[in-house]
Amino acid sequence: MLKQKKQWILKNKELLSGDLLIAYLLRDRGVPDKSEECFFSPNFERDLHDPYLFRDMKKAVERVLIAAENDEKVLIYGDYDVDGVTSSTMLYKLLSALGLKAEVYLPHRENEGYGMNKEVVKQFSEKGFSLLISSDCGISNFDEVDLANSSGMDVIIIDHHLPPEKIPEACAIINPKLLEETYPFKELSSGGVVFKFIQAFFKNEKAKKFAQGKGLFEGWEKWLLDLAAISTICDSMPLVGENRVLVKYGLLVLSKTRNPGLRRLMEIARVNPAAVDTEKVGFCIGPRINAAGRMEHANLAFRLLNTESDAETVELSAQLNQANINRQKLVEQIMNQARRQLAENGGDFACVAYGADWPAGIVGLVAGKLKDEFYLPTFIIGSNGEKLTGSGRSIDELNIMEVMQKAAEGGLLAKFGGHKMACGFSLINESAVDEFKKQINQIAQEFIGELELSPKLSIDAHLPLEHISEPLVGELAQFAPFGSGNSKPKFFAKNLEVVSVEPIGQTKKHLRSYFRDSQGKVWKVMGFGWNSNGQIPFEANSRLDIVYELSENEWNGNKEIQIELIDARIVGD
The missing domain is CATH 3.90.1640.30 (inorganic pyrophosphatase (n-terminal core))
Incomplete structure (x- = not known):
């Protein structure tokens, strides 16, 4: 099974810039007319x-x-x-x-x-x-x-x-x-x-x-906003309305938190409190808190967030960090085992894999990653003592609960629950695994039929690189905090010449490229994780259409516009 190319969905094909672009982005995010101040400056x-x-x-x-x-x-x-x-x-x-x-x-x-x-x-x-x-x-x-x-x-x-x-x-x-x-x-x-x-x-x-x-x-409760923000971000709640207020002020509190455990956790996760944002919370702080429940017991994280002892914060944050490292290694190990199963006996319409020693706290993470990799509904089953417990993750084209409801008719499920895109379930016994794999593929085929499956990448607007300016990047920064319901704007630019491309970073898994726009100006474009498999996906003198995000990067006191490469296609491919 190969990774699927993403289908680009350009939400607005007009060439917008300046105030018109900002107004469109606000409308697209459901911000009512005359409510811009509440959105940009939550109070x-x-x-x-x-x-x-x-x-x-x-x-x-x-x-x-x-x-x-x-x-x-x-x-x-x-x-x-x-x-x-x-x-x-x-x-x-x-x-x-x-x-x-x-x-x-x-x-x-x-x-x-x-x-x-x-x-x-x-x-x-x-x-x-x-x-x-x-x-x-x-x-x-x-x-x-x-x-x-x-x-x-x-x-x-x-x-x-x-x-x-x-x-x-x-x-x-x-x-x-x-x-x-x-x-x-x-x-x-x-x-x-x-x-x-x-x-x-x-x-x-x-x-x-x-x-x-x-x-x-009065006001004592405001020092708890750091925890309210972490919960909102890590539970993928839409960052609109009240959540936008809680997260904006919660990040401010987190930057100067009085919680010794959070201070130590940010230190061990190499998060600069002065620069903490939703991405740092979602990818650095949240996973370490979650690792306690997945790998050991959630009490470990609770103790860290409630201790006043510096010595205990050092010990507990180190344990959480190690639990997160162990979780990462275990996820990769199980993914490799699941990939081998799928290569030998994978279905065309669903991915189903089982490991007797796969922990129930990990199978959901594996299912989500393999779903993204193969773009098929994915079911990963592990063992929880005598019970076989699984997690399913779906694609846009398929309601996974409809699949599970039909699968339940076969008598192989002890219980199940969930929503359109994700489910949890348990099988009656180990002997049901092979029949479950067969049934799930048959049911998925009935629902998917002849549909051409491909992951979708939603693009906000067409914005040629020559239309980028420092004032525009500053206005886009006001859309933060970014997250569910308010993703960072993505833009499309076409027919760019690749001037040069080189791997960078200690492990050389990132790319630093230079692209020339239609007016001859050369722009630096960063591709984070674009060389993780050691194969540079494009070369100098090729021409690309790209999807990118904009931000401001500050390094050693110097500020510059940062263009981050999200996706790319060879022109004419």
């Missing part, structure tokens, strides 16, 4: 909604205040991913600062899986805990919440996942995705929802007075 006071627009917020704040006044024991039940760890940390910091006896429980990814566990609820109930607050889970845990209620524990659910038809009977539910929820912004991460709860606590006069008695004054 913390102006652009965040009142947290009490959540229908149950008042109940939740009052219940936590009662717990604080009565010195109750509170369980925070979180999740093992970045959003779960950071949102649980925010809650724990608030409750601990209020003097509450709070404990955090994060489930083991492989042994327990996602969501609340009845046995854990029972254990904490028997220990005298009278309030359970879920964070990044709970909305689908009807039975577990029912058990908590019957055991004398009140439950507050803080979540952002889509609710099932039957929702738990909790003391309060704060979830923007509830059908009857009155809160206007629906795309908060759980960390974002927790931040809204903490905001609401400090807006309640009685709660505010109680907090002041513990030395917490």
Whole structure:
């Protein structure tokens, strides 16, 4: 199987520049007319909604205040991913600062899986805990919440996942995705929802007075914005509306964070706090936090984010960094094993591979990478003790849940769930693997049929290199923070002459090229990772059409326009 060429989708074929280009990019991102100021300059006071627009917020704040006044024991039940760890940390910091006896429980990814566990609820109930607050889970845990209620524990659910038809009977539910929820912004991460709860606590006069008695004054919560931003970015929430505000100010807080664990984590990840952005969070900070749950236990990351000991931050950040290195090596090892399986016995319509020793915490990462490599729906199956657990990742042309629903009719699936582009599942036993591979390829063929499959690259506009200017690059920088729902603008330029190209970097996996535009001006173009296989994809004197991104690069005090190569085609190819 070969890598697929990308299909370029040019969203606007007009030749735009200057103000017209900026206006088009704003419209394309759904920014309403006369709302440019809110987009380019998010304001913390102006652009965040009142947290009490959540229908149950008042109940939740009052219940936590009662717990604080009565010195109750509170369980925070979180999740093992970045959003779960950071949102649980925010809650724990608030409750601990209020003097509450709070404990955090994060489930083991492989042994327990996602969501609340009845046995854990029972254990904490028997220990005298009278309030359970879920964070990044709970909305689908009807039975577990029912058990908590019957055991004398009140439950507050803080979540952002889509609710099932039957929702738990909790003391309060704060979830923007509830059908009857009155809160206007629906795309908060759980960390974002927790931040809204903490905001609401400090807006309640009685709660505010109680907090002041513990030395917490209005504005204290803003120092938690670094964690709210990390959760929003790493959970791939769209960076529009309130998320744009939380991330903009959260990155500012992260640049001067008071959290010793985050400071040490940035240091070991070689992230300059003064230059931290969404990319650094998503590719350097987030994976290290996530590695704890994937390779060991999420408690490792939680401890790092909550310790005040410098010695402990050194030890824990080193463990997280090593867990991330081990995760990277394991992903590459499993990918190579899966590639060999696919080469020997791969299907034409889906990639399915199985390894008895592939951890459940890794198979989703492998599925995503192989899906991108082969551009076929991909299912990677590992073993979780006696259970065979798998993850699926799909392509634009196929709803993977429709495939799984049909596959379930064959009786090979113990359970499955997910959405259009991704799913999780388990098989009834190891003997079902070969038949599952056969069925999945047959079903995928029925859906895909004669379609020509190719990954798509969305391009914002046609922008010849000669139209690039420093003022334009400065205006484009105002579109940051970039991420889901607000990707960095991509541009198209055609028929460029390659003047020279050379590998650079310690491992020579990057390319530095010089291209000549139609007016004879020569531009430096960087291709990061373009020589990772040791084969330079184009040579001097060839002519290329390219897709690129623009930014400003600063090195040793000097600033220059940076053109980053995203994709390229030989002219006439």
